[in-house]
Amino acid sequence: xxxxxxxxxxxxxxxxxxxGAVMLLIDEQHRILKTAISIGTIxxxxxxxxxxxxxxxxxxxAAVWVYRLGDWPTPFAIVLxxxxxxxxxxxxxxxxxxxxxxxxVARWDRAGAHFRAMFQFLLMGLNGAFLTGDLxxxxxxxxxxxxxxxxxxxxxxxxxxxxxxLHYIAVNLATSLxxxxxxxxxxxxxxxxxxxxLAIRIPQVPAESRGLLESGAAVLGIAFLVKAGxxxxxxxxxxxxxxxxxPVAAMFSVMSKLGVYVALRLWLLLFGADSGASAHFGGEWxxxxxxxxxxxxxxxxLASQDIARLAGFSVLISSGTVMAVIATGQVGVTGxxxxxxxxxxxxxxxxxxLIELLERGRxxxxxxxxxxxxxxxxxxxxxxxxxxxxxxxxxxxxxxxGLCFIGCTLVLAGLPPLSGFIAKFAVLTALFSPPGAGVTxxxxxxxxxxxxLLIFSGLMTLVAMTRAGIRTLWTRxxxxxxxxxxxxxxxILLLATxxxxxxxxxxxxxxxxxxxxxxxxxxxxxxxLTAPLGRIAPAKGGT
Amino acid sequence: MELILSLAIGTLAGCGVWLLLRPRTFQVIMGLVLLSxxxxxxxxxxxxxxxxxxxxxxxxxxxxxxxxxxxxxxSLVLTAIVISFATTALFLVVLLASRGLTGTDHVDGxxxxx
Numbered sequence: 001x002x003x004x005x006x007x008x009x010x011x012x013x014x015x016x017x018x019x020g021a022v023m024l025l026i027d028e029q030h031r032i033l034k035t036a037i038s039i040g041t042i043x044x045x046x047x048x049x050x051x052x053x054x055x056x057x058x059x060x061x062a063a064v065w066v067y068r069l070g071d072w073p074t075p076f077a078i079v080l081x082x083x084x085x086x087x088x089x090x091x092x093x094x095x096x097x098x099x100x101x102x103x104x105v106a107r108w109d110r111a112g113a114h115f116r117a118m119f120q121f122l123l124m125g126l127n128g129a130f131l132t133g134d135l136x137x138x139x140x141x142x143x144x145x146x147x148x149x150x151x152x153x154x155x156x157x158x159x160x161x162x163x164x165x166l167h168y169i170a171v172n173l174a175t176s177l178x179x180x181x182x183x184x185x186x187x188x189x190x191x192x193x194x195x196x197x198l199a200i201r202i203p204q205v206p207a208e209s210r211g212l213l214e215s216g217a218a219v220l221g222i223a224f225l226v227k228a229g230x231x232x233x234x235x236x237x238x239x240x241x242x243x244x245x246x247p248v249a250a251m252f253s254v255m256s257k258l259g260v261y262v263a264l265r266l267w268l269l270l271f272g273a274d275s276g277a278s279a280h281f282g283g284e285w286x287x288x289x290x291x292x293x294x295x296x297x298x299x300x301x302l303a304s305q306d307i308a309r310l311a312g313f314s315v316l317i318s319s320g321t322v323m324a325v326i327a328t329g330q331v332g333v334t335g336x337x338x339x340x341x342x343x344x345x346x347x348x349x350x351x352x353x354l355i356e357l358l359e360r361g362r363x364x365x366x367x368x369x370x371x372x373x374x375x376x377x378x379x380x381x382x383x384x385x386x387x388x389x390x391x392x393x394x395x396x397x398x399x400x401x402g403l404c405f406i407g408c409t410l411v412l413a414g415l416p417p418l419s420g421f422i423a424k425f426a427v428l429t430a431l432f433s434p435p436g437a438g439v440t441x442x443x444x445x446x447x448x449x450x451x452x453l454l455i456f457s458g459l460m461t462l463v464a465m466t467r468a469g470i471r472t473l474w475t476r477x478x479x480x481x482x483x484x485x486x487x488x489x490x491x492i493l494l495l496a497t498x499x500x501x502x503x504x505x506x507x508x509x510x511x512x513x514x515x516x517x518x519x520x521x522x523x524x525x526x527x528x529l530t531a532p533l534g535r536i537a538p539a540k541g542g543t
Numbered sequence: 544m545e546l547i548l549s550l551a552i553g554t555l556a557g558c559g560v561w562l563l564l565r566p567r568t569f570q571v572i573m574g575l576v577l578l579s580x581x582x583x584x585x586x587x588x589x590x591x592x593x594x595x596x597x598x599x600x601x602x603x604x605x606x607x608x609x610x611x612x613x614x615x616x617x618s619l620v621l622t623a624i625v626i627s628f629a630t631t632a633l634f635l636v637v638l639l640a641s642r643g644l645t646g647t648d649h650v651d652g653x654x655x656x657x
Binding site: 081136140143146149150151154159162163165166170173174176177180181184186187188193380411445479 | 563566568571575578579581584586590604605615616620622624626627629630633634637638641644645650651652
């Protein structure tokens with residue numbers, strides 16, 4: 001590998017930072033230039049993410065790629081670590097980002113100032129959080145992406161967004177403080193913030209400090225679970241997500257998966273089977289919280305009048321399912337859970353964008369846009385001409401919208417033939433055939449509960465989506481004007497779930513490899529702590 | 544000193560939580576500010592409280608952690624202060640926007656029916 005390729009790992013953070021900063025300097029008038037920069041950056045990010053995924057998945061590689069910022073020795077340096085799970089999340093993020101950025105070109109990027117720059121900063125925060133191997137650094141990335149998301153949730157303005165945004169920001173600020181308390185408690189007990197180093201030190205923590213460590217971990221866990229939308233900490237989520245602009249809401253669906261990702265990574269790394277007295281700390285809480293979230297989400301989906309709230313509650317079902325399934329602590333179940341995570345995130349992202357097209361012409365959504373245009377003092381007449389020019393209207397709009405809606409429903413409810421079915425089927429199969437069958441007496445009660453809940457939540461989603469579909473698709477007089485550039489991202493996201501279905505074998509193998517690596521954190525620890533010094537050697541006589 | 548610091552953190556956190564749960568946006572923001580002070584003091588505390596200790600070793604000096612202040616929590620606090628300052632400022636803007644759009648400073652944007 002050449003020296004330049006070594007720096008590939010820092011690109012997911014640096015690229016959006018540079019792009020976002022540059023776009024702040026460019027005047028809002030240069031729309032085409034700014035759009036080209038943002039889409040170009042996201043395409044490049046997708047390429048980098050795919051390259052990382054190929055590298056860490058190569059059979060001969062160590063499966064952990066470590067990048068030390070500033071090239072300090074490892075326990076002191078802040079490291080970026082790519083393994084299969086991080087690479088997967090990066091690919092998911094950039095795919096969804098590409099879709100929602102293209103979607104926003106049609107009109108949403110003009111609903112407020114600095115949309116594209118904030119979008120890039122959100123991507124930077126997400127990528128950084130997925131890659132970092134340092135606990136405090138994780139906090140910084142969290143704050144970064146939250147700061148961008150505060151701006152984005154208000155994008156388009158309007159009373160509803162500001163009101164939802166106020167709650168969203170207050171909850172997240174309080175959560176960040178909890179995050180800090182957790183991090184500092186863990187630091188106080190172990191004396192390190194490097195995740196791999198922590199995993200080594202936690203088994204050695206003396207018994208009298210263990211209570212402090214565990215309460216630190218619990219406080220930290222609450223901070224992630226708020227982000228993941230865990231019941232009862234999720235009351236803000238459906239309101240904020242349904243109030244946000246559709247491309248933003250689509251990105252937020254991957255943002256709540258960040259909470260799930262961190263919980264998965266830290267729980268298995270710090271409190272895995274080898275972590276001594278604290279092994280599997282909080283596992284049962286995770287399971288109960290996940291189950292409660294599924295139930296709450298399922299009831300919420302059924303109770304939602306507004307289709308955007310329905311999508312918000314689907315986010316909860318998805319998060320809760322992954323949490324509860326992961327909390328079973330079986331390696332065979334975690335792979336399918338990751339598959340479910342990817343497929344449901346793609347579908348929810350598509351659904352958030354689809355909703356806006358479906359609601360067009362029914363709800364006064366367009367009026368809100370007009371109001372903000374006025375508020376930002378943009379030239380209204382010129383804008384309308386511009387809007388008409390972007391893209392061409394597609395024929396048979398209702399048919400295509402309907403088909404996309406059916407696609408989303410199939411994935412979210414877990415019906416064949418799309419990937420939602422495969423995901424749920426694989427989860428249930430793995431739940432009922434644990435590798436050590438016979439050692440444990442019969443199938444645990446948790447597995448039965450999850451079986452019931454997965455099917456229950458699927459049914460509730462199906463009922464709610466069918467009802468919403470009938471209401472929005474069959475009982476309308478006007479056909480919405482939909483442009484290719486708006487429907488294409490949705491179709492592509494749904495095609496991605498179809499591709500997941502067709503390529504289910506290789507994808508599932510990858511997920512399983514990612515899951516197995518999580519359950520054997522020694523490779524991760526070794527990889528991070530013994531990363532060769534000066535691998536990114538400075539040029540002779542240079543910096 | 545430990546007692547004073549603990550009392551200070553406790554008082555700040557208590558007041559912060561109480562204010563955070565109040566129905567007016569300004570009270571909420573003051574609550575968040577007080578809470579962030581409490582958390583910053585808390586972070587400083589986890590490194591161990593020492594007075595007049597240098598955070599760095601002189602060149603060639605060998606010392607134990609008992610003789611030196613832990614520099615890491617100090618740098619963490621610095622980061623936390625900057626971040627909470629920025630986010631509080633941002634929240635303040637949203638607060639003003641909400642006041643302007645809804646005409647009330649209630650967190651829900653509507654006055655409760657008396």
